[in-house]
Amino acid sequence: MESLLDMTGGLLLVAGAAFLLLGGLGLWRMPDLFNRIQAGAKTTTLGTILILAGTAFLHPEWGFKLLLIGLFLLFTNPLSSQVLARAAHRRGIETSPKTSVDLLADSLSEQDMPEKLPSEKTLSDKGIEEKS
Amino acid sequence: MSSKTELKPKMRDRAVLFATLLLFWIMLNGTLAADSLIIGILVSLIITVLFCSGLSFFTEFRATPQAFAAGILYYIYFFKELIKANFRLAAIVLSPSLPIKPGIVKVRTKLKSRMGRLMLANSITLTPGTLTMEIDGEWIYVHCVTVESTDIDEATAQIVAGFESYLEVMYG
Amino acid sequence: MVETLIAFAALLTGIAFLFALLRFIKGPSTFDRVIAFDVLTVVSITFIVLSALIEERGIYLDVALVYALLSFLGVIAIARYLEGRF
Numbered sequence: 011m012e013s014l015l016d017m018t019g020g021l022l023l024v025a026g027a028a029f030l031l032l033g034g035l036g037l038w039r040m041p042d043l044f045n046r047i048q049a050g051a052k053t054t055t056l057g058t059i060l061i062l063a064g065t066a067f068l069h070p071e072w073g074f075k076l077l078l079i080g081l082f083l084l085f086t087n088p089l090s091s092q093v094l095a096r097a098a099h100r101r102g103i104e105t106s107p108k109t110s111v112d113l114l115a116d117s118l119s120e121q122d123m124p125e126k127l128p129s130e131k132t133l134s135d136k137g138i139e140e141k142s
Numbered sequence: 143m144s145s146k147t148e149l150k151p152k153m154r155d156r157a158v159l160f161a162t163l164l165l166f167w168i169m170l171n172g173t174l175a176a177d178s179l180i181i182g183i184l185v186s187l188i189i190t191v192l193f194c195s196g197l198s199f200f201t202e203f204r205a206t207p208q209a210f211a212a213g214i215l216y217y218i219y220f221f222k223e224l225i226k227a228n229f230r231l232a233a234i235v236l237s238p239s240l241p242i243k244p245g246i247v248k249v250r251t252k253l254k255s256r257m258g259r260l261m262l263a264n265s266i267t268l269t270p271g272t273l274t275m276e277i278d279g280e281w282i283y284v285h286c287v288t289v290e291s292t293d294i295d296e297a298t299a300q301i302v303a304g305f306e307s308y309l310e311v312m313y314g
Numbered sequence: 315m316v317e318t319l320i321a322f323a324a325l326l327t328g329i330a331f332l333f334a335l336l337r338f339i340k341g342p343s344t345f346d347r348v349i350a351f352d353v354l355t356v357v358s359i360t361f362i363v364l365s366a367l368i369e370e371r372g373i374y375l376d377v378a379l380v381y382a383l384l385s386f387l388g389v390i391a392i393a394r395y396l397e398g399r400f
Contacts, residue, residue: 017315027326034334035235037333037337038334051268052224053228061364074169079359083356089264090386096276098396
């Protein structure tokens with residue numbers, strides 16, 4: 011009985027850590043900021059929740075506190091990513107040249123903010139260099 | 143009659159907020175000992191009395207059986223989508239050519255309450271290849287790793303519809 | 315056996331930490347650094363949980379909780395500041 015619970019917990023820990031590693035890799039490989047935010051938000055949320063679940067399997071008496079940390083991260087992690095993405099877009103951070111459509115910039119430039127029109131070449135070329 | 147219907151949801155809001163805060167306090171402490179419980183009740187009461195109007199989005203949850211059932215189904219669907227999102231992202235990150243076609247599309251939501259919109263935005267962020275960027279009234283701007291459709295109705299059906307049906311029952 | 319799995323998980327988390335740290339150093343924009351910082355804090359939280367497991371001390375989980383709270387507030391504050399409208 012002890013070994014089965016422990017093994018499940020250990021495997022959940024390793025799975026969570028593997029997702030965190032994929033998130034780190036995505037953060038490093040993705041070509042522009044918004045794709046990096048995507049990689050960061052999804053993988054860290056699932057990875058952390060899996061690790062907390064694995065810890066709960068190994069130490070059931072910590073369950074409440076782990077649940078609290080998990081709930082907190084589930085709410086705040088995507089939220090901070092969203093706030094960051096919105097701030098970056100309002101400051102006119104360049105998207106990668108692969109980006110096909112940007113309806114948010116279109117709707118903004120229709121209204122009042124001419125300085126945020128995408129000036130494609132300068133920074134996006136740099137973005138390609140950064141990728142390697 | 144009218145004054146009573148004005149008053150009643152207010153009291154209900156306060157009660158729900160107080161219960162939520164006290165539950166969090168008990169979970170944080172991990173005990174039901176008398177002294178920590180008394181302090182928790184006092185602090186929760188003070189916060190409830192002072193900040194109830196500012197924390198009203200906590201209490202927008204509908205307390206009907208249908209809402210609870212929808213909540214459970216919502217979380218099952220949510221975790222399924224979260225795991226799917228991670229595997230899709232893993233496939234993209236691990237393939238050498240990095241097959242992405244990013245873009246920002248616009249979708250529309252039917253939800254009215256603030257908490258409902260927040261939950262929808264969070265759900266979109268954690269589902270396959272999408273990231274909420276800006277909420278402007280009923281319009282949500284979504285960054286996609288792989289753009290499939292720029293048409294508003296089609297994108298809404300793809301990105302929002304799955305969660306919205308549950309959240310509509312839960313928050314309205 | 316479980317100790318091996320915990321150590322392996324800690325190793326993978328450490329590599330994830332290194333990748334995020336590389337992005338933090340490289341930039342190129344401030345926002346890249348902030349998102350790298352966000353990922354770094356979450357990875358640190360899992361490190362704290364893992365060290366609680368290894369040392370068998372539940373009190374470390376309180377540290378993880380407070381750390382999660384502070385890092386969330388920090389990232390939100392930095393994002394609002396960079397946005398330029400408080």
